[in-house]
Amino acid sequence: MSTSPDLTKAGPAVPGSTVLPAAEPRPDVPERRRVIGRPRRTDGYALAGAAVAGVSLTALLFTRLAPFDGALGFVVVSYLAFLGFYTLLVSFDESGPTVRDRLAAAVVHSLAALMLLALVVVVVFTLWRGREALVYLNFFADDMGRAGPLQPLSVGGIRHAIIGTLMQIAIALAVTVPLGLVCAVFLSELPGPFSRLVRTIAEAMTALPSVVAGLFVYATVVLALGMGKSGFAASLALGVMMLPIMIRAADVVIRLVPGTLREASLALGASQWRTIWHVVVPTARSGLTTAVILGTARGIGETSPVLLTAGFAAYTNANPTSGPQTSLPLFVFDAVRRPDEAMIARGFGAAAVLMGLVLILFAIARLVGGRAPGQLSRRAARARVRASRRDAARFAARARARQAPGVHASDSEVSDA
Numbered sequence: 276m277s278t279s280p281d282l283t284k285a286g287p288a289v290p291g292s293t294v295l296p297a298a299e300p301r302p303d304v305p306e307r308r309r310v311i312g313r314p315r316r317t318d319g320y321a322l323a324g325a326a327v328a329g330v331s332l333t334a335l336l337f338t339r340l341a342p343f344d345g346a347l348g349f350v351v352v353s354y355l356a357f358l359g360f361y362t363l364l365v366s367f368d369e370s371g372p373t374v375r376d377r378l379a380a381a382v383v384h385s386l387a388a389l390m391l392l393a394l395v396v397v398v399v400f401t402l403w404r405g406r407e408a409l410v411y412l413n414f415f416a417d418d419m420g421r422a423g424p425l426q427p428l429s430v431g432g433i434r435h436a437i438i439g440t441l442m443q444i445a446i447a448l449a450v451t452v453p454l455g456l457v458c459a460v461f462l463s464e465l466p467g468p469f470s471r472l473v474r475t476i477a478e479a480m481t482a483l484p485s486v487v488a489g490l491f492v493y494a495t496v497v498l499a500l501g502m503g504k505s506g507f508a509a510s511l512a513l514g515v516m517m518l519p520i521m522i523r524a525a526d527v528v529i530r531l532v533p534g535t536l537r538e539a540s541l542a543l544g545a546s547q548w549r550t551i552w553h554v555v556v557p558t559a560r561s562g563l564t565t566a567v568i569l570g571t572a573r574g575i576g577e578t579s580p581v582l583l584t585a586g587f588a589a590y591t592n593a594n595p596t597s598g599p600q601t602s603l604p605l606f607v608f609d610a611v612r613r614p615d616e617a618m619i620a621r622g623f624g625a626a627a628v629l630m631g632l633v634l635i636l637f638a639i640a641r642l643v644g645g646r647a648p649g650q651l652s653r654r655a656a657r658a659r660v661r662a663s664r665r666d667a668a669r670f671a672a673r674a675r676a677r678q679a680p681g682v683h684a685s686d687s688e689v690s691d692a
Contacts, residue, residue, distance in 0.1 A: 485579050517574040
């Protein structure tokens with residue numbers, strides 16, 4: 276009886292057998308993990324070289340070779356030259372797909388940087404132009420009822436515009452949030468010919484000009500019903516602008532909920548509406564919050580609907596159902612077109628306050644609905660722990676009652692109930 280050769284030892288090869296190489300001794304130090312996503316030094320050299328070459332070639336064109344001028348043209352030509360030089364430099368070391376990938380990455384990152392730069396410029400410019408008005412406390416605590424256009428910044432403020440904006444957007448949200456979410460649930464959970472018609476109308480209304488919404492509310496509420504210009508009419512006009520945005524965004528979010536969750540809930544015996552309320556809506560809560568934020572961003576900055584339906588007032592009107600009421604965008608529109616510097620500073624200060632107000636509203640919305648499905652807040656987690664302790668105590672008492680002599684199981688269950 277022949278025995279098979281030992282394959283763990285290196286030796287002369289035997290015909291018809293496999294010989295494994297001798298295992299090399301492994302060091303005691305663990306192998307360092309390689310990072311493949313880290314940019315290489317050559318990538319930085321290519322970016323820097325392409326930027327320098329693009330600016331140099333553009334400067335040569337604008338000063339020596341061609342009759343070009345203008346800062347915007349210089350920037351555009353420099354950017355195009357940078358892309359061309361960057362593609363050329365990368366092609367020296369990489370293949371075609373890698374070159375296209377690097378070029379696309381350069382375009383995407385440059386456009387993202389441009390958008391970020393534009394946002395920073397807008398915010399910084401607004402704060403810088405309104406810095407003179409923001410340092411006065413009366414700018415936030417007073418209105419323009421006793422301040423004329425030639426009064427200094429120490430007189431008057433935007434209290435009436437802040438109150439008007441908060442009231443109008445609160446009423447608009449109270450009307451549009453229930454309608455928008457219910458309509459989105461209807462479109463996604465109850466498909467049919469009528470839901471397709473509603474979706475088509477909602478998509479068409481997303482491009483509705485704001486002045487048309489203001490004219491519609493002005494003709495129906497202010498003129499036909501005789502309600503007069505008021506903050507409530509302005510809220511209805513803002514709601515007309517916010518509702519289609521909210522419906523479309525919420526509809527997309529709800530349709531992204533996995534169908535297996537709905538099937539599991541229905542298989543356990545839950546009805547369709549209980550499934551929607553306890554499964555679909557909690558799963559899409561963060562997305563629904565984003566839909567509300569998008570709708571709020573559309574309505575809070577509108578000017579023409581407020582001007583048509585609420586008018587303009589220099590005093591504080593805390594009654595949204597009667598009398599003209601000013602909002603922050605409307606105050607900014609009226610102030611920045613004045614010739615005096617004090618009113619222009621008040622307009623930019625009001626714009627800065629409006630940006631801060633929008634940021635606060637978005638932060639509150641994120642805190643309310645920004646958690647992932649199944650993620651609890653600290654308060655909810657403590658409440659769940661207390662409920663678990665109560666359940667554990669009840670189960671322990673039931674077990675002791677069943678073990679006690681002379682007590683039947685049915686009696687203990689009745690006493691627990």
